Amino acid sequence: MSKRINKLREELAQLGADAFITEKAENRFYLSGFTGSTAWVIVTAKDSFLVTDFRYVEQAQEQAPDFKVINNERKAVDCMARLLKENGVNRLAFEAGSVSFQTYSDWSQAFDSVEMVPTNGLVEKIRMFKDESEMVIIREAVRIAEAAFEHIQGFIRPGVREVDVALELEYFMRKQGASGSAFDMIVASGARGALPHGRASEKVIQAGEMVTLDFGAAYKGYNSDITRTLSVGEPDPKLKEIYDIVLRAQLAGLEALKPGVSCKDADAATRDIITAAGYGDAYGHSAGHGLGLEVHEIPGLSTVSTYVLEPGMLVTMEPGIYVSGLGGVRIEDDVWITADGHENLNKSTKELLILPV
Structure with missing residues (x-):
């Protein structure tokens, strides 16, 4: 998984983005190995986080050992907002093709001063090459x-x-x-x-x-x-x-x-x-x-x-x-x-x- 994360970080550096977020099941699995139905992967220049709820914490810790697993407790969007702030994220890359308008609106409001950077196929271009x-x-x-x-x-x-x-x-x-x-x-x-x-x-x-x-x-x-x-x-x-x-x-x-x-x-x-x-x-x-x-x-x-x-x-x-x-x-x-x-x-x-x- 580390090779995939490093390739993603190279792409983020070219975009001038501080972090990347995905909730698309295939990309989440590809980057982390997590197979549960509810989670968000956030990758920064230094760390990789998997935000999920109580039902999947133990599973996430087992399937994604290279990730810091975060229990979102009550409201995932607030949890992620705190996480982005704590890690100094100013520009956040997201997948425009798989994020609904409602989700985008919620993130834009909750993430406050974070600039949302739309991307298309960032992980898919890495996935194109099978090892x-x-x-x-x-x-x-x-x-x-x-x-x-x-x-x-x-x-x-x-x-x-x-x-x-x-x-x-x-x-x-x-x-x-x-x-x-x-x-x-x-x-x-x-x-x-x-x-x-x-x-x-x-x-x-x-x-x-x-x-x-x-x-x-x-x-x-x-x-x-x-x-x-x-x-x-x-x-x-x-x-x-x-x-x-x-x-x-x-x-x-x-x-x-x-x-x-x-x-x-x-x-x-x-x-x-x-x-x-x-x-x-x-x-x-x-x-x-x-x-x-x-x-x-x-x-x-x-x-x-x-x-x-x-x-x-x-x-x-x-x-x-x-x-x-x-x-x-x-x-x-x-x-x-x-x-x-x-x-x-x-x-x-x-x-x-x-x-x-």
């Missing part, structure tokens, strides 16, 4: 999701509802050690495959339909995110053709993932293939996104991204084609950028699986 300790956890989250995909192939058949597939996936992942699903699963069969975010519905899967599965495991605070599209019996020839195009695009996108490549160019590697095949208008989302404590993090792989890939970044690669009234295909892997290229964390097949009916 080996994080990757150990993320690899396990990926393993759990991969095992779930292998398992669900024997569960999907005509007559099964999409919601039952989602339930079985989550149940299996929890038995494998996951704390739950990383996000609301996408199980989209038949024509619903044209919905990029087609959440599992009551629809019954039919023979001859393609099924897109987009899911991930939440494990020790981190997430995996995998998409596979398979067919229940022989699919429509047009969808089979679309599958081949998406697979070619995804493989080209993976090939582009290495240090020095712009995220915009990585996106283009997939988009050029899909556009050349005549489906450019059916590919309306970005090629991928950062992944970690949150399912969607920076950097994004998109037509407007300004990031360049660097070692330590973890991104998804997930091109897709969606045709209204027919269905859709998406294929997604989780990829860690390394010094000499990348490591694809997913090993499950991407050849079109045609399940027996």
Whole structure:
């Protein structure tokens, strides 16, 4: 944790801020290791504080040994105001994107003469680079999701509802050690495959339909995110053709993932293939996104991204084609950028699986 705090202090020094405050759960956990639901992390040039209430004091002391744990007693905002004053804080950096207007108003009033300095993505930019300790956890989250995909192939058949597939996936992942699903699963069969975010519905899967599965495991605070599209019996020839195009695009996108490549160019590697095949208008989302404590993090792989890939970044690669009234295909892997290229964390097949009916 000390390396993360030191990087944050370097950012604060550049801003000319005396301290930083966050109550965002992911950033609080990243900086301190605390997993409780109520707390504020305050980092100054010399000290790190974790302000919480009676319910979490003991937990905080155990999980955040490098922090000075402060019991806020009755009113947290007054406790923090005293803390800032005692530590000579004149300029306080806060996360403009995750602080409500009400909270900002309360802080501005209680912190009195402290100047509030809005920031955006201060901790997220540090989180963008995963170290080996994080990757150990993320690899396990990926393993759990991969095992779930292998398992669900024997569960999907005509007559099964999409919601039952989602339930079985989550149940299996929890038995494998996951704390739950990383996000609301996408199980989209038949024509619903044209919905990029087609959440599992009551629809019954039919023979001859393609099924897109987009899911991930939440494990020790981190997430995996995998998409596979398979067919229940022989699919429509047009969808089979679309599958081949998406697979070619995804493989080209993976090939582009290495240090020095712009995220915009990585996106283009997939988009050029899909556009050349005549489906450019059916590919309306970005090629991928950062992944970690949150399912969607920076950097994004998109037509407007300004990031360049660097070692330590973890991104998804997930091109897709969606045709209204027919269905859709998406294929997604989780990829860690390394010094000499990348490591694809997913090993499950991407050849079109045609399940027996």
